[in-house]
Amino acid sequence: MNAIVWIAAVSLAAWLWLLLAQGLFWRTDVRLPPRADPGDWPSxxxxxxxxxxxxxxxxxxxxxxxxxxxxxxxxxxxxxxxxxxxxxxxxxxxxxxxxxxxxxxxxxxxxxxxxxxxxxxxxxxxxxxxxxxxxxxxxxxxxxxxxxxxxxxxxxxxxxxxxxxxxxxxxxxxxxxxxxxxxxxxxxxxxxxxxxxxxxxxxxxxxxxxxxxxxxxxxxxxxxxxxxxxxxxxxxxxxxxxxxxxxxxxxxxxxxxxxxxxxxxRLHDLWRMVSRSAYAQLRHNPLLLAGTVLGLILVYVVPSAALVAGLVTGNVAAVVIGGLAKLVMTATYVPMLRYYRQPTWLAVLLPVTASLYLLMTVDSAVQHYRGRGAAWKGRTYARPDAAFDEQ
Missing domain, CATH: 3.90.550.10 (Spore Coat Polysaccharide Biosynthesis Protein SpsA; Chain A)
Structure with missing residues (x-):
């Protein structure tokens, strides 16, 4: 087995773990729990x-x-x-x-x-x-x-x-x-x-x-x-x-x-929404940033890359493993698209969207080290989030 097959196998294992062991995150049926009138309604x-x-x-x-x-x-x-x-x-x-x-x-x-x-x-x-x-x-x-x-x-x-x-x-x-x-x-x-x-x-x-x-x-x-x-x-x-x-x-x-x-x-509006706090989510830690970048590539980019590489080179193992990983990835995204009343074919574009989020996260780190921090509606915070240090 060559390198691309091994990498694709790791990606597939990651997706199987996400599918089965990450709290069924992909399901969209978590709505307000059963409830009854209090009788004496609080203020x-x-x-x-x-x-x-x-x-x-x-x-x-x-x-x-x-x-x-x-x-x-x-x-x-x-x-x-x-x-x-x-x-x-x-x-x-x-x-x-x-x-x-x-x-x-x-x-x-x-x-x-x-x-x-x-x-x-x-x-x-x-x-x-x-x-x-x-x-x-x-x-x-x-x-x-x-x-x-x-x-x-x-x-x-x-x-x-x-x-x-x-x-x-x-x-x-x-x-x-x-x-x-x-x-x-x-x-x-x-x-x-x-x-x-x-x-x-x-x-x-x-x-x-x-x-x-x-x-x-x-x-x-x-x-x-x-x-x-x-x-x-x-x-x-x-x-x-x-x-x-x-x-x-x-x-x-x-x-x-x-x-x-x-x-x-516009993409610019969404980019600003995500990038203003993405690096804060990673606690401003360069190692977490590097791990996130590698993780996004492994989980979201590798399946499609392995599938295409396998089709081009005739590597059946790469096609099968990459295709299975992409299938699991696509299937887990469909419920969210349905919740948002969007066409399910958009699920095949999830690797593109994940790549955009990767770039937004890197840009968030760049802005942080430039001293610009999180900027929102005319205010800039040099160190976007200290909550992790305080908790």
Whole structure:
């Protein structure tokens, strides 16, 4: 057996392990767990950090204001230094739509050691504490909620005894680049953080989706949220880790009726979204970066390369082994494409998408060592994520 066959065999072994031993990450049936009405519905404060969100706020904020929630609830929109009239627009939307009470406030510029979003979240939680809510809903300004979203989240948390319930909002997939990149983003996330493992008490796997996080106030105080994760760029994962390590029971799954309306029409937009935090995910470790690059090549590029090389040279073993690895890879991606209502033939392009993510990750490291760190909406963080050091 020549080198390409051996490498292809390692790739196939990796895919068989991912298929069978990585928490069934490829399945998309992890949705809100069974739930029952609490009877006496607890109070909830919704905290929405917003910076220059005037284009998406007309879709997202009304969906929160008109929540059909039987208990006491109100919304706090924290205008994080917007220059596009986000705060004024929020007040105008509240006057037009009515519904839940809305408070619009601004925390000022974040002090050193805080990301802008978490400084805004801290301000929102501080305002909410005056209402003594039992739960906090942390949701982004681009997230549209179905009218019963809050009711369903609270019922799930109450029934399952969860301190944190998070839903991975369905991201927008309209442009060509969104169709190619976005479903893979969630697929890779689930591969890193298998949803089934997250809900297991005592497991080390912890993650949340920052667009929709229902958090028990007591658990937030116990985990010192958000102060304990104040420097985290990947704040949702850091939040979930802090809650779980403080003894909290957490859950994460895919959403049916919680959607992001933020557009990423160009490759540049998606590239920036991924690269701003990819190297932080690797703890700014060059060895982890090298291992990730080699791993992506081995797992996603080698099967197609072995298949083509085998066809060209007539190497039957390379064709069979490379073809089997590619078949497993393609089959595991199909459920995510179906969840996103995309044609299943896009699964054959997963190696191309994985190669793009490889380049985005390398670019993230390059930007870090150039001192540019994570840049988002006019702010740059020289060291994108210290959460791993603090946890």
């Amino acid at each position: 909830v404060c919704v905290v929405v950090p917003a910076r220059d969100e005037s284009t998406v706020l007309p879709y997202s904020l009304p969906s929160l204001l008109v929540q059909d929630y039987p208990g006491r609830a109100e919304v706090f929109l924290i205008d994080d230094g917007s220059s596009d009239g986000t705060g004024d627009l929020a007040r105008d939307l509240a006057e037009r739509h009515g519904g839940l009470p809305l408070t619009v406030a601004s925390p000022g510029e974040p002090p050193a050691g805080w990301t802008g979003k978490l400084w805004a979240v801290r301000h929102g939680i501080s305002l909410a504490q005056a209402r003594a809510p039992e739960y906090l809903l942390l949701t982004d300004a681009d997230i549209v909620h179905a009218p019963d979203s809050l009711r369903e989240l609270v019922a799930a948390a109450h029934t399952g005894g969860f301190d944190l319930v998070s839903q991975m909002a369905r991201l927008r997939v309209e442009s060509v680049w969104e169709r190619l990149v976005v479903p893979a983003f969630v697929y890779f996330f689930a591969q890193l953080y298998p949803f089934r493992w997250i809900a297991v008490r005592g497991s080390r796997t912890a993650a949340a989706a920052g667009g929709c996080v229902l958090l028990r106030t007591e658990a937030a105080e116990r985990a010192r949220i958000p102060d304990a994760i104040r420097q985290a760029v990947i704040d949702d994962v850091a939040l979930a880790r802090a809650v779980k390590r403080s003894g909290g029971h957490i859950w994460l799954g895919l959403a049916d009726r919680v959607d992001s309306v933020r557009p990423y029409p």
